[in-house]
Amino acid sequence: xxxxxxxxxxxxxxxxxxxxxxxxxxxxxxxxxxxxxxxxxxxxxxxxxxxxxxxxxxxxxxxxxxxxxxxxxxxxxxxxxxxxxxxxxxxxxxxxxxxxxxxxxxxxxxxxxxxxxxxxxxxxxxxxxxxxxxxxxxxxxxxxxxxxxxxxxxxxxxxxxxxxxxxxxxxxxxxxxxxxxxxxxxxxxxxxxxxxxxxxxxxxxxxxxxxxxxxxxxxxxxxxxxxxxxxxxxxxxxxxxxxxxxxxxxxxxxxxxxxxxxxxxxxxxxxxxxxxxxxxxxxxxxxxxxxxxxxxxxxxxxxxxxxxxxxxxxxxxxxxxxxxxxxxxxxxxxx
Amino acid sequence: xxxxxxxxxxxxxxxxxxxxxxxxxxxxxxxxxxxxxxxxxxxxxxxxxxxxxxxxxxxxxxxxxxxxxxxxxxxxxxxxxxxxxxxxxxxxxxxxxxxxxxxxxxxxxxxxxxxxxxxxxxxxxxxxxxxxxxxxxxxxxxxxxxxxxxxxxxxxxxxxxxxxxxxxxxxxxxxxxxxxxxxxxxxxxxxxxxxxxxxxxxxxxxxxxxxxxxxxxxxxxxxxxxxxxxxxxxxxxxxxxxxxxxxxxxxxxxxxxxxxxxxxxxxxxxxxxxxxxxxxxxxxxxxxxxxxxxxxxxxxxxxxxxxxxxxxxxxxxxxxxxxxxxxxxxxxxxx
Numbered sequence: 220x221x222x223x224x225x226x227x228x229x230x231x232x233x234x235x236x237x238x239x240x241x242x243x244x245x246x247x248x249x250x251x252x253x254x255x256x257x258x259x260x261x262x263x264x265x266x267x268x269x270x271x272x273x274x275x276x277x278x279x280x281x282x283x284x285x286x287x288x289x290x291x292x293x294x295x296x297x298x299x300x301x302x303x304x305x306x307x308x309x310x311x312x313x314x315x316x317x318x319x320x321x322x323x324x325x326x327x328x329x330x331x332x333x334x335x336x337x338x339x340x341x342x343x344x345x346x347x348x349x350x351x352x353x354x355x356x357x358x359x360x361x362x363x364x365x366x367x368x369x370x371x372x373x374x375x376x377x378x379x380x381x382x383x384x385x386x387x388x389x390x391x392x393x394x395x396x397x398x399x400x401x402x403x404x405x406x407x408x409x410x411x412x413x414x415x416x417x418x419x420x421x422x423x424x425x426x427x428x429x430x431x432x433x434x435x436x437x438x439x440x441x442x443x444x445x446x447x448x449x450x451x452x453x454x455x456x457x458x459x460x461x462x463x464x465x466x467x468x469x470x471x472x473x474x475x476x477x478x479x480x481x482x483x484x485x486x487x488x489x490x491x492x493x494x495x496x497x498x499x500x501x502x503x504x505x506x507x508x509x510x511x512x513x514x515x516x517x518x519x520x521x522x523x524x525x526x527x528x529x530x531x532x533x534x535x536x537x538x539x540x541x542x543x544x545x546x547x548x549x550x551x552x553x554x
Numbered sequence: 555x556x557x558x559x560x561x562x563x564x565x566x567x568x569x570x571x572x573x574x575x576x577x578x579x580x581x582x583x584x585x586x587x588x589x590x591x592x593x594x595x596x597x598x599x600x601x602x603x604x605x606x607x608x609x610x611x612x613x614x615x616x617x618x619x620x621x622x623x624x625x626x627x628x629x630x631x632x633x634x635x636x637x638x639x640x641x642x643x644x645x646x647x648x649x650x651x652x653x654x655x656x657x658x659x660x661x662x663x664x665x666x667x668x669x670x671x672x673x674x675x676x677x678x679x680x681x682x683x684x685x686x687x688x689x690x691x692x693x694x695x696x697x698x699x700x701x702x703x704x705x706x707x708x709x710x711x712x713x714x715x716x717x718x719x720x721x722x723x724x725x726x727x728x729x730x731x732x733x734x735x736x737x738x739x740x741x742x743x744x745x746x747x748x749x750x751x752x753x754x755x756x757x758x759x760x761x762x763x764x765x766x767x768x769x770x771x772x773x774x775x776x777x778x779x780x781x782x783x784x785x786x787x788x789x790x791x792x793x794x795x796x797x798x799x800x801x802x803x804x805x806x807x808x809x810x811x812x813x814x815x816x817x818x819x820x821x822x823x824x825x826x827x828x829x830x831x832x833x834x835x836x837x838x839x840x841x842x843x844x845x846x847x848x849x850x851x852x853x854x855x856x857x858x859x860x861x862x863x864x865x866x867x868x869x870x871x872x873x874x875x876x877x878x879x880x881x882x883x884x885x886x887x888x889x
Binding site for chain 2: 282285359403412413416420426427428429430434437438439441445446447448455461462463464465468469470471472473487490491493494
């Protein structure tokens, strides 16, 4: 038996030898084909080359190759409103019959009346109120089920595609390129951690344990003999602005060497990342392409990019101009 | 060049073929040599066999093979006092000149007078007070430096070895065995997360991002132009008892399929783990070996194991009896 197994393995390996000797090898493909050959791509490729060059002065051992990515506006579309807000709106409508007071309470009233402008005008606090209220009052497993069902069928209003298709092809390539070079890729988002975790592995190749986000309080209970986690309508942690370095510290415990955002709310994450020793890369997506995606920055209520644009050049932050730097924006353009 | 590289690879592979055909293969070594051939080991090996058998009904894909281990008393010695308390005692002594009030404030007074019994009598709250006070008031990087220095030189009072040597050899083998079978191994401890992270990778092969623990509040600041995280003397999260499933949910976002503890404070983690569908394994170390380590359970102020012993058989929890089930306790016994 053992001898037979050895022989079989040997023959398989022999086949490999022959194929190595025989077939001409294709030239290594460009790992970032949807990035134009501009300064941004060159900076990324140079950086990855440096930190993986074991003889060089900027070498970083694989265990310390931590890359963090914001999600909304960095990995997927955040216009005209955050996807999680679309989810929350649908939840408000579904739950409204049980909450008659919402008809006269903002921002719920605005949502139910389809008056998005008023709902958005309630600001971060109002948005969080909607998000947290619609995300609590159930077990963790139940919430995962609700998200999974919704994300599996809901479409972006402009692109008429699943939200999980409205992701940036150049970023999918970058995530893979980094992982192929020994990086561990994390999402660090102001969005709800449990809203992202059910689908990030399938869409981005980022498993749940590598997702950092905002959260509500959960409690452990034995309910009808079953151990469950119950989600309470109370904010636990806001993973945004100065909260991002804190979230990184709590969850990852290492300072990233590369961080990628797209708004002023990502500035502290990039500052923290760049504040370490050795080679560091900090990048921001600048949404400049109204034809293929959206164009917005200093005055946008969603994904405001203002201070960062003023400070980028002095700080050595790389501004990735969507129009100039990405040859493809969405995966479906390739087909 | 390319042809030469191909030829070299081919020759290397050819060598492998010959060695496979030629040399008799050694019988696969026992991956758990420090475990006696008792029911506990059999249950572990059977469980791992089942969840990795892709044809079987209990198969679990690698991504979902999450194993969580308590630290104190499960992976390393927690008697006569928690190692982190020894660290805190040394910090109290070092910081005392700056805190004259500690001379007359419990539990600091007791610590400074070497009266450990009184200090321990202050209970969890007193202990946390000591731990949190001595762990704050500095940046994250500074704290990592303090821990790294201390752990690199401090010895266990009885074994006269570095604390990082006072780890359980059977558990080192188990962690490796699980990883070799596609598991991702996590620490889920009531201990301070940032006290563990500087050394868990080197000692257990568990990287910082796979360590879950109690924490104090941190804040992001730009200090003298440098972005830093400042540790504040305020509890953020207690990762103990019912906090453990919550910590697992926050950090990992998946329910473990195997969990290992040693005290009543680990009960909820095991309940949560066992509460999922499919094959699940819940284990507790029972400290029964006063000769090689310590013997304690129902009445111990440290690592109390009481309710668990009453419930284990009914709940299907595996009690690992140190004396009976481990042929070797510490790594140095092997030498």
